Amino acid sequence: MTKVTMNVNGRSRSGEVEGRTLLVQFLRETLSMTGTHVGCDTSQCGACVVHVDGQAVKSCTMLALEADGAEVTTIEGMTNADGSLGVIQQAFQDYHGLQCGFCTPGMVMSAKALLAENPKPSEEEIREYLEGNICRCTGYHNIVKAIMAASGQQVEPVAAE
Amino acid sequence: MPKDGGIGASTKRREDVRFLTGTGRYTDDINLPGQAYVHFVRSDVAHGRIRSIDPSTAEGMPGVLKVFTSKDFEAAGGIPCGWQITSRDGSVMQEPKHPILAEGVVRHVGDPIAAIVAKSREQARDAAEALEIDIEELPAVMNMREALKDGAPQVHDSLDSNLCFDWGFVEENREAVDTAIREAAHVTTLELVNNRLIANPMEPRVAIGAYDMAADSHTLYTTSQNPHVIRLLMGAFVLNIPEHKLRVVAPDVGGGFGSKIYHYAEEAFCTYAAKVLRRPVKWTSSRSEAFMSDAHGRDHVTKIELALDADHNFTALRTETHANMGAYLSTFAPAVPTWLHGTLMAGNYRTPLVYVNVKAVFTNTVPVDAYRGAGRPEATFQLERVVDKAARELGIDPVELRRKNFITEFPYATPVAVEYDTGDYHATLDKVLEISDWAGFDARLEKSRARGKLRGIGLAHYIEACGIAPSNLVGQLGARAGLFESATVRVNATGGITVMTGSHSHGQGHATTFAQVVADMIGIDASQVEISHGDTANTPMGMGTYGSRSIAVGGSAMVKATEKIIAKARKIAAHMLEASADDIELKDGAFTVAGTDKSLNWGDVTLAAYVPHNYPLDEIEPGLEETAFYDPANFTFPSGAYVCEVEVDPETGKVEVQGFAAADDFGNVINPMIVEGQVQGGLAQGIGQALLEACAYDDDGQLLSASYMDYAMPRAYDFPMFKVDSSCRTPCTHNPLGVKGCGEAGAIGSPPAVVNAVIDALHRAGHEIPHIDMPMTPNRVWSAIHGGAGPDKDGETMEERSVGA
Amino acid sequence: MYDFEFMKPSSLDEAVAALAEEDAQLLAGGQTLLPTMKQRLAMPSKLISLKDIPDFSYVKAEGDTLTIGGGTTHRQVSEEAESAFPGLASLAGRIGDPAVRNRGTIGGSLANNDPAACYPAAVLATGATVITNRREIPADEYFQGMFTTALDEGEIITAVRFPIPEASRYEKFAQPASRFPMVACFVAKMNGGVRVAVTGASEEGVFRWSEAEEALTATFSADALEGLAHPANGMISDIHGSGEYRAHLIGVMTKRAVLHLT
Missing domain, CATH: 3.90.1170.50 (Aldehyde oxidase/xanthine dehydrogenase, a/b hammerhead)
Known part of the structure; x- marks a missing residue:
């Protein structure tokens, strides 16, 4: 076992891990931060996306030891300082961009990375960027809308009477 | 306009906050x-x-x-x-x-x-x-036709054969159907495969x-x-x-x-x-393990024949289906190709004679069971494909052929043993033609042609039976369980309410929708109502969530329990206000003596129930908690019309969905935002079935599509923005909310719309191709156009799989 | 996965020394290796991370060549090669998905030589040079079939040197599930003629389509490809596409690349 230390959502966190311990296992099992999910074993579904040193990565395809000394941001670190939903999170709720919620942490983290690179993405750019995030519930329609809305762009309102 | 939190409001989902902050509690988090x-x-x-x-x-x-x-x-x-299904010969x-x-x-x-x-x-x-x-x-043995031959490898030595059952429905119609088809002015025949799928919820x-x-x-x-x-x-x-x-x-x-x-x-x-x-x-479970241990879905091979008279009235319909059960019988498996499929074969049409034969077959594959829609997508797919093919063969407009044969009077007893209570198929058709801009297709076609692309448009209707369903009926049909639902409404002394429901939410938003209903009935804010589910320790009984039954059955049980609460609270209020219970009105959370300004708030009455100092203890028990069980009188029958518009790249065979419009009749709608979300998700799964998804085995029984590297999950860029409308509403006549259920519609109506659109695109380019099996992969479409080799093993060819009728 | 010892050397020499141990393996971005290990299809006793090796991650344009460090991520290439070699930047920006591009490296991709990887097409089409800790290997000698390269035991890709083409384009037709190339073609208009490399299609991995190269060298236009068809034998045939279909797509993708450039 080797000691690993990283800064997770602004707090220094340490733990003992094996060489084979994945970053997602360190988060979920060692730190009990279960917001980051595992939905596949071929690095495709994106439920495990977190940010390492400001870049989106699949935490199921990175060893915990590779993140030693890194700044890690997870879904648990996405709220505002007062605990209220951040802009992207709020847009996902406002535009019904989630149903079962399982892919949602990865979607939000990918959306955050996209908007950091491209503050006003087009619908097509959003859809392309989400190649590595699979959602089985929403048909992506409202996820795309939520991300557009979070970037301050005009979207159709949700259905009403 | 409804209040923010009542029936009909697009209330934001309260469960979202925990899912968006990483504080949900999934099983693997425990x-x-x-x-x-x-x-x-x-x-x-x-x-x-x-x-x-x-x-x-x-x-x-x-x-x-x-x-x-x-x-x-x-x-x-x-x-x-x-x-348990009984075969044509009476054997189980x-x-x-x-x-x-x-x-x-x-x-x-x-x-x-x-x-x-x-x-x-x-x-x-x-x-x-x-x-x-x-x-x-x-x-x-992998292939169903092979499995039924003499000398085939036996999946179970203990059984007589690989045939699970041979079901005929309605057996009494068989001869009349045969005669009608023999004597018809025109018969359209189609053989097709409903491809095997894997449900793939993102949580293993x-x-x-x-x-x-x-x-x-x-x-x-x-x-x-x-x-x-x-x-x-x-x-x-x-x-x-x-x-x-x-x-x-x-x-x-x-x-x-x-x-x-x-x-x-x-x-x-x-x-x-x-x-x-x-x-x-x-x-x-790992995802790889899920591919070989979660029940699979669909996997039907069907021959369907539609008979028409000289005026293009449908006169009879006959189908023969082989349904793959896999190696063992999963919980609901035998019901899917039979009662959830045969009873829907009349579709939206007045066809007087229908006969459905289903042979369920054991093979050396993962067990197959219900997947979103379960039987109804299979019924809808064959019917809407054969209707489209008939229109093309007869040279008439597929829209008009459907209109001519629509059921227009309700209730309507079909020749396949169900009674549709309400519907308006012309209304949903009109609506979908409008929102899809069907009339403007030619202009879009020209633009596609200018870019070297083929373009097509396809229509499909669907009817489904949801809210499954009366226990006494399903018992006769072989169900070994009841199909009621229960709810307990517990009112606390200070007026807040906990509802314990047997329905289960795994993305459907019950915590929000169910609270809207109870809050609306009493006239209090929805934040006063909490929904609890998912634990047998705190809910009386529940048959769960599937078959788009939660609001229709579980919601109805909750309404019944809430009605009991209101009746009792009214009596308590009557005592407190010194009036007759018949004179007490409940409005906006206040009990008022009719025609007076004497009034009590909801909280005053609930407090009295638990602090019964001035209380008619000899007439009414203290406390305010009621349970109701609800067993529906019939299925509900949502219906709708879907239009898909595609572009086909003639050089690669790749199909792109350019537009998709859905007009659904779900009866009354509790939360339109959530309902639209359900339809959008269903559309993605149906379009996924039509264009991408296939569970493939090789001849030795190895699973070829055993991970996301080979099972094609739809991605965001596989879809356009959908146009979804649920404004056509014919409320259900037999449940208290007038609701029908919306969870599966999208997955039921979309596959035939997509295939019809692709066939239309090819037709407009001069390629007369009667059918392409799903998923319509680029290779399959290209092969259909150019005659080249198709992909390996993504389902056998129709010839190999033919039911051989 | 099986357990292993993890080490992160801070110099190339240290990494080379560690690699000499039996069953030691390099870990670049890990985007292919870690999924393989999760399936227990690889069993290294030691994983040597290249992350801390200095001067291993860069994109440098000098005259008519572009040199990329072995540890450079796809994302860096897609951003930093854009002005000097847009065809390569575009290829790098379409590998996998954004999260994969943030970790996966050019050295890792080339060392693995997956028959459906993107980079080999650019390397082969431009006649680039693979630079290792020991030698320089021309692209035409580097790729030796599916998952097979000219690399020896203990050899580490330190950089790749691309001659910058006059014009280039990568056209990819994605396999519907993995979204790796089912067939992808890199067309490079070089000083001395046109080169066309194809990935995803062949059982032997990346290869050059010489007939198309000759035709395009003679006349660089889509019309020059008229009547040319790649044979289907040797092409991968699976549930996503037959060999015949893949062979057909080689023609379509090559033509589209040329159309994009003319």
């Missing part, structure tokens, strides 16, 4: 003190005899607590099937035992042979590699068994759509645990789409092993 981990050793051959299992090396590996084989389950029952279906761990024979790749429990997940897996298993490989299955020695009671945490059903099936049939000693908890569940209805061996294993080992036992 870890119990001292828990051990199980790894299942699964068959890597499709069919084989287990000569021996030597656990000695594995047992000595670090951390290993026990190696289980079928010998450990000699006292346990098999995984039960919940539905063949029903093989489905053991928890294979008993001497493995029957599909993924069939569990042994289970290793260790202190860590990796230790269990390390030991699995040391387990010595000697298997004699046997010939496997998880089970944690725990045993409390002091209380001699068991707890199972599981990713289930219906914890009470698991408690009943596993307790009564598999492990012989009485229900009062077994608690089943299904916390936040990351999608189901049918695949989490069934009772699975892994659940029984963890529950049992926890008692044997005196410590909790946890199993978390």
Whole structure:
């Protein structure tokens, strides 16, 4: 076992891990931060996306030891300082961009990375960027809308009477 | 306009906050003190005899607590099937035992042979590699037609054949249908495959068994759509645990789409092993494991014939289907190709004579069961494809052919034993033509042509039976369970309400919608109502969530319980206001004596129920808590019209969905935002079936599409923005909310719309191609146009699979 | 996965020394290796991370060549090669998905030589040079079939040197499930003629389509490809596409690349 230390959502966190311990296992099992999910074993579904040193990565395809000394941001670190939903999170709720919620942490983290690179993405750019995030519930329609809305762009309102 | 929180409002979902902040509680997020981990050793051959299992090396590996084989389950029952079908000849279906761990024979790749429990997940897996298993490989049978031939390999030696049942419906119509088809002015025939799919909820299955020695009671945490059903099936049939000693908890569940209805061996294993080992036992499926252990869906091969008279009235319909059951019967499997399929074969049309024949077949594949829509997508697909083909053969407009044959008067008794209570098929058709801009297609076609692309437009209608359904009826049809739902409404002294429902939410937003209903009935803010579900310890009974039944059946039970609450509260208010209960009106959360300004707030009355100082104790019990069970009088019948518009790249065969419009009639709608979200998700799954998804096996029974590297999951860029409308509403006549259910519609109506659009695109380019099997991959479409070779093994060709009628 | 010892050397020499141990393996971005290990299809006793090796991650344009460090991520290439070699930047920006591009490296991709990887097409089409800790290997000698390269035991890709083409384009037709190339073609208009490399299609991995190269060298236009068809034998045939279909797509993708450039 080797000691690993990283800064997770602004707090220094340490733990003992094996060489084979994945970053997602360190988060979920060692730190009990279960917001980051595992939905596949071929690095495709994106439920495990977190940010390492400001870049989106699949935490199921990175060893915990590779993140030693890194700044890690997870879904648990996405709220505002007062605990209220951040802009992207709020847009996902406002535009019904989630149903079962399982892919949602990865979607939000990918959306955050996209908007950091491209503050006003087009619908097509959003859809392309989400190649590595699979959602089985929403048909992506409202996820795309939520991300557009979070970037301050005009979207159709949700259905009403 | 409705209030923000009442019926009809697009209230934001309250459950979202925990999902958006990483504080949801899914089964894999639960870890119990001292828990051990199980790894299942699964068959890597499709069919084989287990000569021996030597656990000695594995047992000595670090951390290993026990190696289980079928010998450990000699006292346990098999995984039960919940539905019994009777064949045409009056015999009941063949029903093989489905053991928890294979008993001497493995029957599909993924069939569990042994289970290793260790202190860590990796230790269990390390030991699995040391387990010595000697298997004699046997010939496997994959193709249904082959399976029914004499001399075919037998999936179960204990059965007479690989035929599970041969079902005819309605058997009395058979001769009349044959005659009508023989004498028809025109008959359109089509053979097609409804491709095998894998549900793929993003959360893989998880089970944690725990045993409390002091209380001699068991707890199972599981990713289930219906914890009470698991408690009943596993307790009564598999492990012989009485229900009062077994608690089943299904916390936040990351999608189901049918695949989490069934009772699975892994659940029984963890529950049992926890008692044997005196410590909790946890199993978390990997995605690869899910591909070979979650029930698959669809997999029908059908020949359909539609007869028309000279005026293009439909006169008769005959279908013959082979339905793949896989190697064992999953919980609902026999019901899917029969009662959930045959009863819908009339569709939206007045066809007077219908006959449906279904042969259910065992093969060496993963068991097949209900997947979003379950039987109804299969019925809709064949019907809407053959109607489109008939229009093309007769040279008439597919819109007009449908209109001419629509059912227009309700209630309508179909020739396949169901009665549609309400509907307006012209209305949804008009609506979808409008929102899809059907009339403007030609201009878009020209633009596509200018870019070198083919363009087509396709229409499909659907009818589905939801809200499954009267217990006395389904009992006659072979169901081994009731299909009611229950709810308990618990009003607290200060007026807040907890509703305990047997429905289960795994993405549908019940916590929000159900609260809207109760709040609306009483006239209080929805924040005053909390919905609790998913735990057999706190809900009286529940049959769970599937078949788009939650609001129609579970919601109705909740309405009935709330009505009881209101009736009692009115009596208490009458006493307090010194008036007759008949004169008390409840409006906006206040009880008022009619025609006066004498009034009490909701909270005043609820407080009196629990602080009964001035209270008619001789007439009314204190407290305010009511339970209702609701058993529906009929199915509900949502319907709708879908239009798909595609572009086809003639050089590569790639199909792009350019537009998709859906006009649904769900009756009354509680939360339009959530309803639209359900339709959008269903459309994605239906379009996925039509263009991308296929579960493929090779001839030896190896699963070729065994991960996301080969099973094509739809991505965001596979879709356009959808146009979804649910403004056409003919309320259900027999449930209190007038609701019909919306969960499956999108997946039911969309596949034929997509295929019709592609066939239309090819037709407009001069390629007369009667049909292309789903998924319409680029290779298949290209081959259809150019005649080149199709892809390997993504479903056999129609000729190989033909039902041979 | 099986357990292993993890080490993160801070110099190339240290990494080379560690690699000499039996069953030691390099870990670049890990985007292929880690999924393989999760399936227990690889069993290294030691994983040597290249992350801390200095001067291993860069994109440098000098005259008519572009040199990329072995540890450079796809994302860096897609951003930093854009002005000097847009065809390569575009290829890098379409590998996998954004999260994969943030970890996966050019050295890792080339060392693995997956028959459906993107980079080999650019390397082969431009006649680039693979630079290792020991030698320089021309692209035409580097790729030796599916998952097979000219790399020896203990050899580490330190950089790749591309001659910058006059014009280039990568056209990819994605396999519907993995979204790896089912067939992808890199067309490079070089100083001395046109080169066309194809990935995803062949059982032998990346290869050059010489007939198309000759035709395009003679006349660089889509019309020059008229009547040319790649034979289907040797092409991968699976549930996503037959060999015949893949062979057909080679023609379509090559033509589209040329159309994009003319």
